[in-house]
Amino acid sequence: AVPVKLAPSILACDFTRLGEEVKAVSSAEYLHVDVMDGLFVPNISFGLPILAAAKRAARPSQLIDVHLMIERPERYLADFASAGADSLTVHVEATPHLHRAVQLIRALGKRAGVVLNPGTALDTLRPVLADVDLVLIMSVNPGFGGQQFLPQALDRLRTVRGWLDDIGSPAELQVDGGVSTENARALADAGASVLVAGSSIFGEGGAALGLTRLRAALTQ
Numbered sequence: 001a002v003p004v005k006l007a008p009s010i011l012a013c014d015f016t017r018l019g020e021e022v023k024a025v026s027s028a029e030y031l032h033v034d035v036m037d038g039l040f041v042p043n044i045s046f047g048l049p050i051l052a053a054a055k056r057a058a059r060p061s062q063l064i065d066v067h068l069m070i071e072r073p074e075r076y077l078a079d080f081a082s083a084g085a086d087s088l089t090v091h092v093e094a095t096p097h098l099h100r101a102v103q104l105i106r107a108l109g110k111r112a113g114v115v116l117n118p119g120t121a122l123d124t125l126r127p128v129l130a131d132v133d134l135v136l137i138m139s140v141n142p143g144f145g146g147q148q149f150l151p152q153a154l155d156r157l158r159t160v161r162g163w164l165d166d167i168g169s170p171a172e173l174q175v176d177g178g179v180s181t182e183n184a185r186a187l188a189d190a191g192a193s194v195l196v197a198g199s200s201i202f203g204e205g206g207a208a209l210g211l212t213r214l215r216a217a218l219t220q
């Protein structure tokens with residue numbers, strides 16, 4: 001099996017120490033940046049300046065993975081690309097022009113991701129599946145960190161893993177929400193190639209330890 005990559009979500013970090021927190025997780029393959037507009041989700045997180053700051057603090061080759069929980073994300077793709085995103089992930093529920101959004105991300109030279117809320121039919125993914133670099137399955141309803149993992153995500157991951165393998169797609173399969181040492185192994189077994197984790201990494205004992213613990217849970 002391919003080794004699973006980790007994507008610490010800075011939503012759970014101590015923002016008074018953003019630079020140090022980002023450096024503490026520099027051994028992770030990805031850095032996950034959650035942008036919320038208070039409209040697509042019932043919360044506002046942060047936007048372009050924080051992304052740019054996180055990018056400056058990150059390891060230069062670390063993949064800056066931007067999860068856009070915003071309505072009509074196509075309006076801001078160019079801005080997030082210039083602010084430091086390497087991959088841009090848009091919700092299928094957030095735009096009537098999903099395929100156009102994917103094309104736009106690719107035209108900006110970035111990796112294109114699509115993401116589904118827990119209540120959204122997986123079929124909405126199929127028309128763009130061959131054109132994306134990343135599929136994200138939400139395992140909580142987006143908007144907040146620290147929520148409980150929804151176990152139906154496991155079956156959804158298995159289904160999408162099958163679809164990607166059927167078409168020979170190299171796209172990453174990511175899962176986000178409630179990821180912990182308890183479920184990391186099962187998520188990898190269900191076909192996830194990237195685990196996003198906020199509160200389980202930036203918790204007690206510091207982010208470096210949180211990252212090590214999650215990595216250890218994967219090799220058990």
Ligand code: DX5
Nearest residue numbers: 009142143145146178198199
């Ligand atoms: C939720 C965000 C997640 C969040 C995950 O809307 O998309 O990336 O940071 O946080 P945890 O890992 O605490 O569930």
Ligand code: ZN
Nearest residue numbers: 034067176196
């Ligand atoms: Zn996220």
